[in-house]
Amino acid sequence: MSEDVVALSAAQAAERVRAGELSARELFEVYRDRSASDELGVYLWVAEEAPEVVSDAPLGGVPLAVKDLFCTKDVPSTSGSRILAGYTPPYTATAVENLVRAGAAMVGKTNMDEFAMGSSNENSAYGPVRNPWDTSRVPGGSSGGSAAAVAAGLAPWAIGTDTGGSIRQPAALCGIVGLKPTYGSVSRYGMIAFASSLDQCGPLTRDVTDAALLYRHMVGRDDCDSTSLQHPEEIRLPSSESLEGLRFGVPPALLGEGIEPGVREVFDATVARVEELGGLVEEVDLPSATHGLSAYYVIAPAEASANLARYDGVRYGLRSGNGDLTSMYEETRHDGFGAEVKRRIMIGTYALSSGYYDAYYGRAQRVRTKIAEDFREAFERVDLILTPTSPTVAFELGARTKDPLAMYMSDFLTVPMSLAGLPAISIPGGLSDGLPVGIQLAGPAFSENRIMEAAYALEQSIGFEGVPR
Amino acid sequence: MIDREQVLHVAKLARLRLSEEEVERMSEELSTILEHVERINELDLEGVEPTSHVIDVENVLRPDEPRPCLPREVALANAPDATDEGFRVPSPGG
Structure with a gap:
């Protein structure tokens, strides 16, 4: 039964458990055993026992992989650093706490670039993570362990953090969905800090529905994080099949040199698809981005x-x-x-x-103001902004470790949204030479519902299939 | 250009010892990175206010009331060296 269960999306698995058709414990054990035999370097810690979960909880006891940057009570939390080797926090991060309360069962802690600084997962003190599409290549970073776990079926879904692209870029390189929410919509309490005005956690999932379901149970204002905010909307599970009437902005300024031809091809095909689905595409100017x-x-x-x-x-x-x-x-x-x-x-x-x-x-803080103003003006004309997520597909291990600036360029398309605190999702757009290409959709603050509806419609039309098994 | 002296000065500010090899590499790498970030000088920023927080949040206040906190032994449990009462560190005098 194990392979059948692994084929289910997290939302499907949760439904089965809630309907009494699947045992949460068996589901957990399947994933725990897969995780324990992980050969990609994804996990830094794997749970032994299934935690007690109420079976009618919204997330149905579905196992969750958690980036090692989240503090988890009595479970090692290193943020990928040697300086925190053996550290076991006395408390759990609010985002994890919220998910556990909703019925998520933590199956493991995932590898990452040290303190979330990196775009390839090669900066972990505990060794690199390999991309399940091609194990000679990186999974992206810094949430590389979480992305590879989901892509390889070592976890049904995962959470990560994004400071300048650390959810979206590895999601793109591993061919999965990654959502960087509006800054402040999820509490940062218990996240081991990197850059506090930018850090935000979010879901890495196999599809957009799973992202919406997980995000729904992460959000909320928290007394322990005074920068957290109540999301003004209830997070919905997406259902749109069309993009009728939605206006999409494509910023030529971000699409110049540095974008690989194969990435550009998938992006152009996605733009054409947006139009076929009824979306209106126009160019937008983001001069400071x-x-x-x-x-x-x-x-x-x-x-x-x-x-x-x-x-x-x-x-x-x-x-x-x-x-x-x-x-x-x-x-x-x-x-x-x-x-x-x-x-x-x-x-x-x-x-x-x-x-x-x-x-x-x-x-730099004044440039940040300019970038936020650019987006504000653009969103007076369009509903969403469309770009590739990463300028390249997954690169070979070691290809950029000697050149910090080349590594930094991985974030070129994701950093502007981070600086403006805006939500953005990466979804798989297709393949280039057998490797996944991510498409990024960004919107105004708190527009996650709009973003995920559009991403869902695109996802249904693209019909992307995961890692060949 | 960030020279050796500057690297050592900044490392001292950061309380970070660098090996001889790290000092040399850092001088080169920091110069390259700073050259790139200096492109922000191309923008006209006259009259632009700096952003310190991206989403508008009003002052967040709460009553100043004592609340339970971690028990002392739990707070000390991860310390490399501790007494029953606090963190133990080498004397500042050496």
Whole structure:
């Protein structure tokens, strides 16, 4: 029965459990056994026992993979870093808590780029993750473990976090669905912080319906995160078959050099499909968005350098040093952080240091205002913005590790929405040379229902099939 | 261009020891990255306000009332070194 069960989407599995046709415990055991024999490097921890779940809970006890960046009580939570090896938090993140209350059963914690800094999952202190479409290639990052788990059927669905593209880009490279929600719509409490003004968690799923179902149970204002907000709409399961009357904006500024021809081809075919489904497509101008990446690589490292100051060998995690206080700080951080994290701490500290603050951080925060204004103007004319998610398909392991800037370019199309706090989804648009290409749909703040209705209509029409099994 | 001296200065601010090899690599990599981020200087930002928060949130206030918190032994459980009462660290004097 195991293969049949794995073929079900999470929403279908939840329905079966709720109808009494499938045992939540058996379902859990199937996924736990698959996860325990994971050969892709997806999991950093796998549950042994199925947790107690009320069978009529909305999520039906369907197993959930959780990025290791979420604090989970008494379960190791490392954020992919050596500095947090062995750390077991005394509390659970609100987003995970909400899902567990709705009936999700945590099956494992997933591998990731250290502190969510990376686009290939090669920056994990615990080894890389391999892409199930081609194991010589990366799954994307930083939520690479979560994306590969869902694509490979090692989990029915997963959650991850997105600071500049870390849900959408791995979803695109693994041929699954990833939603980066409106900033603040899901509590950040218990998420190990990277860049607090940008970090937002969301679902990675096999289809849009699963994304809507999972997101529905993640949202909500939380007293423990004063930047969290009540979503103004009830999150619906999508049902649209048509895009009649919806206006789509395509920004030529973001579609210039750097987009692989195979990605461009799938994107152009998707634009044609949008029109066939009744959508209206026009060009929109996002003149400042091309500067998003530059602004992002000031803002995110600056916030990271402040957030990561807490790893000093005092309260948790690793401690090194030769017995004096300064050497404890400096040696702990030398031993505990990987190369990319050190790089970002250095950029961030430099950008915030005396004499450079205005030129870098201050300026980047003003670019951010310009980008948000661009989107505001665009959304007066169109309902949604359509782009590829990633400029390239999944690349070979090691192809970009020597060139940080080339790695950063992976985020070129996802960073502008992050800077403006806007929701965006990536769905599989098709294949290029046998590798998945993601299509990104972005909308105004709190337009997740609109985004997912359109994504669902496109998904039904595209009929994308997952990893060949 | 970020030279060796600047790398060492910033590393000191960040309380991060870098190996000799890391210092050299960092000098090169930071220069390349900063050159790229300096493209934001091409934009006219005259009169543009900086964004510190993307979604409008009014002041979020709550009554200042004591609430239960983690028991001390739980808070200390992950510490590399602790006494019954607190985190133990080397003396600042060395």
